Amino acid sequence: MLIGSERFMLLKPIVVYCWAWVFGYAVAVRLPLESVQTVRVFIAVLVTAAVFVIFRLPWRHAAYVVPVALAAFCYYQWTEQHNVSELLSGHEAQSAAEGTAVRLNGRITSAVSVDGDKVSFVLKVSSAQFDGEQKERNINENVQVTVRLLEQDEQLIANGWQRGDEVSMSGELKLPSSARNFGGFDYRKYLHTQRIHAVVSAKGTEQIGVSERKGWDWVTLLRENDRLRNRLGNTADRLFPGEQGGYMKSLLIGLRVDMDPYEFQQFSRLGLTHLLAISGLHVAVFVSVILWIARTAGATKETGLLVALWLIPFYVLITGGSPSVIRAGIMAMLALYAARRQWLKDGLHLVCIVGLGMLIFNPYYLVDVGFQLSFLVTLGLIVAVPVVSELLPIRSSMLKSTVAVTIVSQAVSFPLSVYYFNQFSLISWIANMVLVPVVSFVVTPLGSGALLAGELSITLGKWLAWPVVWLNRINASMVDMLDRLSRFHLIWPTPSIWWIIGWYLAIWLLIAAIVRRRRSQKLIEAKLMLENSGGWLPKLAIPLYGMTAAALLVYGYSPDRWDRSGIVSFIDVGQGDAIWVRTPDDRNVLIDGGGTVWFRKQGDEWKERGNPFEVGDKLLVPLLKKRGVHQIDTLIMTHQDADHIGGLQAVLEQIPVKQIVFNGTYKRNAGTVKLLQTAMNKRIPLLAANRGDRLRLGGDTELQFLYPTDGGEEEIREQSNQNNASLVFMLSMSGFRFLMTGDMEKQEEEDLLTLMREDDSGNALQDVDVLKVAHHGSKTSTTEEWLSVWRPKLAVISVGVSNIYRHPAAEVVDRIIAQNSQLLRTDKHGEVQMIVKNDTLRVLTKLNGN
Incomplete structure (x- = not known):
């Protein structure tokens, strides 16, 4: 009988060493150390492993992998310690936090994206000169560049910029933004894994001089590849109807920029996004088609394998070169070479060898979601599909294989799907079983053939594209039908x-x-x-x-099912309000939803972006999902200005809402009409709150509405000035009082105090623990009398960084400080979270407030 280390050594060595390398990286990610500490750890662990081997201790064979894991740990630490900025050193890093003027010379090393009035690309800097310096400094570093176009004619200029061009530009250099909410997307950390440490912004093309660089190198080759991909994308737009162009470009060549965001959300909710990420299945179909063509043309098997082998790098390039397609391409090339040489091929060995090579080449692949999903699903399919197939009581071998692949891929991808995307559909397996074979083995080959034919003749291409268009419409109808079964789409909090x-x-x-x-x-x-x-x-x-x-x-x-603490969280949504409340009884309340305010004049339509940043879709909804908000029990719209309700459209579309409380008025604009229409289509009750109304949210939480006084009218009245109609209410939770004020102004503050003194004999005019400062700290509210009556221990201002309104007003800040209230601001502290538990109120802030 085998024991301990002997059984361990029966495992395939390359597999063991690959996982040891991954383990070493994972420890390094979690435990970053200084250089000296890394050396000490290396020596200590190496000595321990040597003791196991020399003295023949139990599990000594397993100790052989320790040096591998240790080498990986040190290699990742070494990579981190050398992934630093030359541009931002010393005082430059401090000044970049607020923005500093700089002149850069360099070369564009990425594809240039022109979207409305925004242009973005990566610049490889060769020299830099900061404002006030006498001479340039030689630099070798990538920066992310964003240019905001000022005139429509500048779009034509920007569209002429290409990868490989030489650039001389002036702009403002800043540090990338870090996460401002707990669990929020950290742009600075993401760019760090791309070895980018600074962003540069410029206004207008006049600040940028661009010239084409002569000669050939790797970047020039990629520029030609960009041109080819754009040409194929234009051909796809001509072959397929408007609603299918973006989808087919994403499916065939990995160009996702033009895909309809709502369509992508549908694919995401049904667990079908792997169809749009070029990966192993696409490469397998590509290789199969090449081998079929070679066989049909009468070529020998060896010739077909050789042709496919040489065409795979071209396919990897033309589809964008993501980590998943690179992995699949390298694996396919190794498998084809082994088949041609008639070597015994082992899929598990291939995956581990390719994965190890990619991780050594770029350690940051380890934290790339595409890399993780691609490799884990591939490993799962290789290891588990034969086993699961054996267990299935299905006679048809094809059906058995399809079911086994679906079960294994769903089980393996499930944890990562909920970790990164916080959603999982119970009918995802149906969507995958039905749609994946059709899309992979019919739509993709036919669409690719139509695309290639379209390069020769648009007429021929459209003729070949006709069955694809027909199938796409059927598939789209099925996706839409399955997506409407919203009860099967589950929201999952981010697991550990x-x-x-x-x-x-x-x-x-x-x-x-x-x-x-x-x-x-x-x-x-x-x-x-x-x-x-x-x-x-x-x-x-x-x-x-x-x-x-x-x-x-x-x-x-539901990991917080038995947690009886309450949370009041002032989410940083920029210049706007969004407050999430979780009661001790596990009920969720959302007060406003932030929103992006656009200032567009007639004739500025060219500035519109294909997929602009929208607070609800890009920030608020992902945060709520990460925190396991399966449904919103009560959504409160204090009023209908865009910076308070703009993000709620995405909330209604993606998270179940049981009821909406509003101020009994409406503001006639497109955003409000669409929001209310969505609520009615989903049959969500709309409750107009009035002074004196109370809403019980479990045993420890209650809302008492204080203002306005006419919100209970049967008919909804139109009101353009929404600030003075803001809902004002007291949130009482486990003995703590939170006063929520919307954007109420001075007159409404005075009116409310008068009403409360008359109607309630002043009984309700007690100190509050937390005051949500009205109107982002504008001077139009938060009077001295208002503060002296409520005497808040804590005051919170939801306000955007460097906002154009210059909120909060200095006099309001002075009044709050004079009241001896602790002031917290989302522009300085990021998200402000207050946790009520065991008769205590604990305050957490995402940023330190400096």
Whole structure:
């Protein structure tokens, strides 16, 4: 019987060493160390491993992998310690936090994106000169450049810029923005993994001089590839109807910029985004088509393999070169070469060799979601599909294979899907089983053929594209039908790493137990084993592991089920308000939703972007999903200005809402009309609140509405000035009082105080623990009398960084400080989170407030 290290060494060495390398990287990500500390750790662990081997201790063979993991740990640390900015050193880093003028010379090393009035690209800087310096400094570093176009004619100029062009420009250099909300997207950390440490912004093309560089090198080759991809994209637009052009460009050549955002959301909710990310399935289809063409043309098998081998790099380039397609391309090339040389090929070895090579080439691939999904799903398919196929009681081999692939891919991708995207559809397996074969083996080959034919003749291309158009319409109808089954789309909070490991372990043990049980039954039937041999423990393995997996699902879906703390979170949505409340009874309240205010004049239509930043879709909804907000029990619109309700459209479309409370008025504009129409289409009750109304949210939380006084009228009246109609209410939670004020102004403050003194004899005019300062700290509200009556311990201002209104007003800040209230501001502190638990109020801020 094999024990410990002997059994360990039966594992394939390359697989073990690959996972050891990944483990070393993972530890380095979690435990960043200084250079000296890294050396000390290296020596200590190496000595420990040597002791195991020299003294022949148990598990000494496993100790062989320790140096591999340690080497990976040190290599990642070394990479991190050398991934620093030359441009931002010393005082430049400090000045860049606020923005500093700089002149740069360099070369464009990425594709140039022109979207409305925004142009973006990566610049490889060769020299830089800061404002006030006498001479240029030689620099070798990438920066992210953003140019805001001022005139429509500048679009034509920007469209002429290409990868490889020489650039001389002036602009403002800044540090990339970091996450301003708990769990929010960290742009600075993302750019760090791209080895970019600074962003430069410029206004107008006059600040930028561009010239084409002569000669050939790798960047020039990529420029020609950009031109080819853009040409193919233009051909796709001519071959396919408008509603399909963006989808086909994403499917065939990885150009996702023109895909309809709503269509992409549908694919995402149904777990079909892997169809739009060029990966192993696309490469497999490509290779199969090449081999079929070669065989049809009468070429030998070896010639077909050689042709496919040489065409794969071209396919990787033309489809964008993402980590997933690079992995698939390298694997396919190795497999084809092994097949041509008639070597025994091993898929598991291939995956590990390619993965190890890519991680050594770029350690930051480890934190790339595409890389993680691609490799884990591929490993799962190689290891588990044969096992699962054996367990399925299906006679048809094709159907059995399809079902096994679907089950394994869903089970393997599930933890990462909920970790990164916080959603999972219970009918995803149906969508994958039905649509993936059609799209992969019919739409993709036919669409590719139509695209190539379209380069020769648009008429011929359209003729070949006709069946694809027809299939796309059928597929779109099916996607739309499945997406409408919203009750099957589940929102998941971001799980911990330990939960993910536990899920994979439980599923693997469950499958292994089922396999052992099936084999035991076969031995019993063959009378080669007694039925009671092995005892009772193996019989309990399947239900035990099954219940473990089920328990993990229940806990992962609602990890805060038994948490009786309350949360009031002032989310940083820029210049706007969005407050999320979680009660001790696990009810969710959302007060306003932020929103982007656009100032567009007639004739500025050219400035519109294909997929502009929208607070609700890009910031608020992802944050709520990350926190496991499965539904919003009460959504409160204090008033209908764009900076308070603009983000709520995305909320209504993506998160179930049980009821909406508003001020009983409406503002006649497109945003409000669309929002209210969406609410009515979804049959969400609209409740007009009036002074004196109360809303109970469990045993420890209540809302008491204080203003306005005419919100309970039966008919909704139009009101253009929404500030003075803002809902004002007191949120009471576990004995703590939060006064929410919307954008109320001085007159409304005075009127409310008068009403409360007359109607309530001043009983409600008690100190509050937290005051949400009205109108982002504008001087039009928050009077001295208002503060002296409520005497808040804490005052919170929701306000955007460097906003054009110059909020908050200095006099308002002075009044709050004079009242001895602690002032917290989202522009300085980021998200402000207040946790109510055990009769205490704990305050957390995302930023330190400097």
